[in-house]
Amino acid sequence: MKSRTIKVDYLARVEGEGALLVKIKGDQVTDVKLKIFEPPRFFEAFLRGRKFHEAPDITARICGICPIAYQMSACHALEDACGIKITGPIRDLRRLIYCGEWIESHALHVYLLHAPDFLGYEDAIRMAKDHPDEVKRGLRLKKAGNEIVRLLGGREIHPINVRVGGFYKAPVKRDFSALAEDLKWARDAALATVRWVATFAFPDFDRDYEFVALRHPDEYPFNEGRLVSNKGLDIAVREYDQYFVEDHVAHSNALQSRLTERNSYFVGPLARYNLNFDKLSPMAQEAARSAGLGPVCRNPFQSIIVRSVEMVYACDEALRIIEHYEMPDPPAVNVEPRVSTGYGCTEAPRGICYHRYRIDDRGIIVDCKIVPPTSQNQKTIESDLRQFVQTRLALPKDKLQWQCEQAVRNYDPCISCATHFLKLHIESQ
Amino acid sequence: MALRKPKLAVWKFSSCDGCQLSLLDCEDELLAVAGAVEIANFPEASRAVVKGPYDLSLVEGSITTPHDAERIHGIRRASKFLVTIGACATAGGIQALRNFKDVKEFISIVYARPDYIETLKKSTPITDHVFVDFELRGCPINKYQLVEVLSAFLNGRKPNTPPHSVCVECKLRGTVCVMVAQGTPCLGPVTQVGCGALCPAYARGCYGCFGPKETTNTASLSAWWSGLGVSERDLMRAFRGFNAYAEPFRRESEAHEK
Known part of the structure; x- marks a missing residue:
């Protein structure tokens, strides 16, 4: 019987080192493995014995693309441990810096990593030769997001101004005046992005996914809410460990997460959108509808539209926060350690990022657990590929390989994060 | 006759990807840089891979696996200049905290099946393994210093990165x-x-x-x-x-x- 293998030894346009292996025997896909060979870095081990206030700076280093996600999850988990709840302008500033990270990360993925797949280019730099205005718009959008992070955080990558309890220094209102002008441009550019990506050709593909995201009664989720799904999950963040487990498989340096009762699940922009459409701003909802999306979208290839809609929302929300901003004084609340375990889960650009810390009375971290978004999507990516390849076996190998890569990039996988995650092999035996 | 564009390669070892992202974060300079060089290997940004040798290799990340300890030698051999970028590549990074402890214990804390994990006892900087032409510091690096280093190496001069406190x-x-x-x-x-x-x-x-x-x-x-x-x-x-x-x-x- 004729066998084939599709192998991608080093997946491009993803963050980190991974590979893909698809084995095909006759007309059956026999094996799909998303291999993560990004070397392990042992964050959960060396955090033991560190002071609790060091966790936001240390865990930021898990990922250069979404450091805010780690800083926010760490801060919320440790504040939970110490019995502190942040409200008012500090809470707003946290949403604002997260808006910056979503815009920066989504613009990077939509324009530099994912759009080239739809338009048939190896990368955005080659794409820029034929689509210069779009690529320039993407770079400027990315810059606008980075500018929020830089202003509030001190720098774009591994910001220095976030601490347990709040910020080291709060901006004064006039610091935002130039930024607000930038963001008005960015919101229009994000709307133009939605219109542009809506014209792409999308493979007809969907599955009956379980989407998992935070849901908050009053707002589109960043830092707070309950963990909910479209299949009945509705739990507090501190119940996470009772409902989700991580498995260690031989082909991956990332642990794979699953729901104990129903197996694989889907986190990220598509999950957030499907579970929180009603909480998007009217402008973002209108942008989604005009792009042909309803309140539920189950085609992961259309995640590029949803990411663009989320950019509209993030610009809108950032402008709202800036408009109503009053400087918090002091910029942080005092957090005193106590013997306790704290839980935090926030919406990284790629999906929920869960942290749990146990600390002693001197604030020393006794143990911790960190679950990044990509390790939670890993099983879903493998299942997607299994179904996707099965219906496309007649395609020439190079075309099939590229489409497989594109199917992986739907999830904007961040392998650096998940290793604690990616290479592409398609193998026919 | 038009001059051949210098070939730039970006390589990743154990790291958070933040330092190579710094290159993509040069939103105003990126297309100009891409116009001045041939981006020959940069997997985070492109599927296209051009064979070496390379005029300038930027190396991010530290050496933490037996495979990476071998891989870096091939990169050195294929590179005219090799510049390390960021604290992982220049000092071993935050993952070098294992160097002060027993890595076996670290593996057992994080992973259920230690036998699936292949890692070295120490996380070490690139310069411990091969000759490095220039080290650019920072966790993360400063993107303007990165543009300075690129410009210096492409023009045959020494980078201006102050060493003071x-x-x-x-x-x-x-x-x-x-x-x-x-x-x-x-x-x-x-x-x-x-x-x-x-x-x-x-x-x-x-x-x-x-x-x-x-x-x-x-x-x-x-x-x-x-x-x-x-x-x-x-x-x-x-x-x-x-x-x-x-x-x-x-x-x-x-x-x-x-």
Whole structure:
């Protein structure tokens, strides 16, 4: 019987080192493995014995693309441990810096990593030769997001101004005046992005996914809410460990997460959108509808539209926060350690990022657990590929390989994060 | 006759991807850089791979696996100039905290099946394995310094990246000393500049993410910190951060470990 293998030894346009292996025997896909060979870095081990206030700076280093996600999850988990709840302008500033990270990360993925797949280019730099205005718009959008992070955080990558309890220094209102002008441009550019990506050709593909995201009664989720799904999950963040487990498989340096009762699940922009459409701003909802999306979208290839809609929302929300901003004084609340375990889960650009810390009375971290978004999507990516390849076996190998890569990039996988995650092999035996 | 564009390659070892992202974060300069060089290998940005040799290789990340310890030699052989970028590549990074502990214990803490994991006992900088032409410091690197280094190597000159301490930068930007004025412990006096003296400008002490400056006096700084009431354990933790395995910081953290 004729066998084939599709192998991608080093997946491009993803963050980190991974590979893909698809084995095909006759007309059956026999094996799909998303291999993560990004070397392990042992964050959960060396955090033991560190002071609790060091966790936001240390865990930021898990990922250069979404450091805010780690800083926010760490801060919320440790504040939970110490019995502190942040409200008012500090809470707003946290949403604002997260808006910056979503815009920066989504613009990077939509324009530099994912759009080239739809338009048939190896990368955005080659794409820029034929689509210069779009690529320039993407770079400027990315810059606008980075500018929020830089202003509030001190720098774009591994910001220095976030601490347990709040910020080291709060901006004064006039610091935002130039930024607000930038963001008005960015919101229009994000709307133009939605219109542009809506014209792409999308493979007809969907599955009956379980989407998992935070849901908050009053707002589109960043830092707070309950963990909910479209299949009945509705739990507090501190119940996470009772409902989700991580498995260690031989082909991956990332642990794979699953729901104990129903197996694989889907986190990220598509999950957030499907579970929180009603909480998007009217402008973002209108942008989604005009792009042909309803309140539920189950085609992961259309995640590029949803990411663009989320950019509209993030610009809108950032402008709202800036408009109503009053400087918090002091910029942080005092957090005193106590013997306790704290839980935090926030919406990284790629999906929920869960942290749990146990600390002693001197604030020393006794143990911790960190679950990044990509390790939670890993099983879903493998299942997607299994179904996707099965219906496309007649395609020439190079075309099939590229489409497989594109199917992986739907999830904007961040392998650096998940290793604690990616290479592409398609193998026919 | 048109000159051949220099070939630029970007390589990743154990890291967070932040330093190579710095190149993509040069939103205003990216298309100009891409116009001046041939991007021959940059998997985070492109599927296209052009074979070596390369005129300039940027290397991010530290060596932590037997496979990577081999791979770096091939990259060195294929590269005219090899420049390491970021604290992982220049000092072993935050993952070098394993160097002070038993890595087997670390594996068992994080992974259910230690037998699936292949890793070295120590996370080491690239310069421990191959000759490095230039080291660009920082966790993360400063993107303007990266553009300076690219420009220098493409034009055959030495990069202008000052080796002095964060203190000098604070004076230049007019930041009042947080250690003198507020009694906030600060690693600025022993840390190389490059960040723009950010932390003191945000009312916190420097935490050393650019690593030791040339000719540090870490023992003297530790004495000053002790005078501010910092405990031996906290001194150890302060030097054991993102550049923990850089020699002056490593020695100082060990001096306070007892």
